[in-house]
Amino acid sequence: MKMSASSSAAAAGEAEPLVHAAFNSNATHFVAATASGIRGFSCTPLKHAFSMGFVPSPGAGSRVITADLAPSGTLAAVVFRPAPSAPDADADDEGDRIRYCRYVLRGEMLGDDICPSTSSSCRVRAVHHAGGHVLVAGDGKAALHYTTSGRAVKRCLEVDTGPNPLGVCALAEARDGKTVVLACPRPAKGQVQVQVGRRGSGGARVDVHAHSSSVVCVALSRDGRLLATASSKGTVVRVFTAADGNKVNELRRGADRADIYSMAFSPESKWLAVSSDKGTIHVFSVNVDVPSTSPAQEDSHSPDTDSPNAGSALNAKQGSSWSFFSGFVPGYFRQDGSLAKFRLREGVKYVVAFSHVPNTILVVGMDGSFYRCEFDPVKGGDMKQLEYRNFLKMK
Missing domain, CATH: 2.40.128.630 (Lipocalin)
Structure with a gap:
């Protein structure tokens, strides 16, 4: 999957609103997602690391709703909500999909889709990486997946959470x-x-x-x-x-x-x-x-x-x-x-993390702000x- 323009708004020079931001587990990187793609940044020093666009792939009208990076900062799980398959269909009936991607030099993206639940239609609320595992929180369930080489995905645990709209x-x-x-x-x-x-x-x-x-x-x-x-x-x-x-x-x-x-x-x-x-x-x-x-x-x-x-x-x-x-x-x-x-x-909305530097806090805001204090x-x-x-x- 090649990188692509994120949206017509971005093409016009306007900043597309962020829908999600998160640090990886050791706070060396963070990811910021708009509805049409994600960007990754390294924290020390602050530097743009990569971009992933989802127009037109994985589907016209699809929108990103959340994303996360592995501790290395090189892997990303991106959750997108496909467009309705029929003009009068509700997008919520389609089920969310997760594209588990590996960022490769020269800007190429490789990845597989995984479904976070036994249900064919699932609303994904959050996704997290740690230790070769991906945790996906949806409506009513949370599922833990184990990944190998950034590609193969195996579900190893599923638990009931009850309603969890915040993921x-x-x-x-x-x-x-x-x-x-x-x-x-x-x-x-x-x-x-x-x-x-x-x-x-x-x-x-x-x-x-x-x-x-x-x-x-x-x-x-x-x-x-x-x-x-x-x-x-x-x-x-x-x-x-x-x-x-x-x-x-x-x-x-x-x-x-x-x-x-x-x-x-x-x-x-x-x-x-x-x-x-x-x-x-x-x-x-x-x-x-x-x-x-x-x-x-x-x-x-x-x-x-x-x-x-x-x-x-x-x-x-x-x-x-x-x-x-x-x-x-x-x-x-x-x-x-x-x-x-x-x-x-x-x-x-601000997301916080601790830097590897003692007594130092990193802050990422949904308005595009980055603070080190x-x-x-x-x-x-x-x-x-x-x-x-x-x-x-x-x-």
Whole structure:
């Protein structure tokens, strides 16, 4: 598949609106998608890496709805929604398709289509890469696929999520390099399921009662050991140990309701960054190794009514599937406010990630903005802006 012009708007010099943006799992690259194609960028330094256009292939009228990059930054899974096969047909009846592509030098694209569900018609909401696996979240189901050489695709696990219009899910590769950990909602409101996936099979599952309201965002640490969750209230973010679902921290974003857009752990899982519709990026200290507190003290630190008993593990099935967590000593529950903040334009959706450079945050906005900023790990406060670019204007 050759590169092609993205749209008539782009041809006229107008920036086509973004429909999706995401970092790869180690934040070396990010992808930005419009309805007609995607562009990939490297982060250090910020540089345009590749473009993939979908006009006229894979079908006239098709539109991209989401995309993701593998950790290497060279592989892409692009989800597109085909045009109706008949003039009076509804596009939703056609089912979404995923084109799993490999970016090759000289601008060529190779790839295969995979279907994320046993259903012939499926609405795909999100897709993530980690450890040679692709996690696809659709309406009612999430499916884990294993890929070989960027081409062959094999489904190895499928779970029920209940309604998931936001495509809430996360995927991380464990330290053993052979196991991935996935997190996505359960059908029951406010609950999250964490499950191990291996090449060709699934493993043990832990169900976590995270909130009383609907879960709208989840994140896993890069090694899959910690889980962060946020609800539709957006006032607190909770952190759990993925192996057993125990709550180890509660992070207060604010008292007013907010839409949480993205969350990301730092490489060493010491910090957590959170973006919301309030236009502020918060950085929290995760603090998983603080001293134990009594149940009475825990209750005194948790006034939020989002869930009076949030954080209980409902069905922890321990076994060899969680053996890669050995040596990890969790902390105990406490509640903290944010250490540092970075203020941006309110109402714009921003995606956050941690750079490989210590204490450095990367931010990509759906308005085409890219920020690199630094926080003081001791004093906290307002972050220092190191870089700003409009990546939509880059070639």
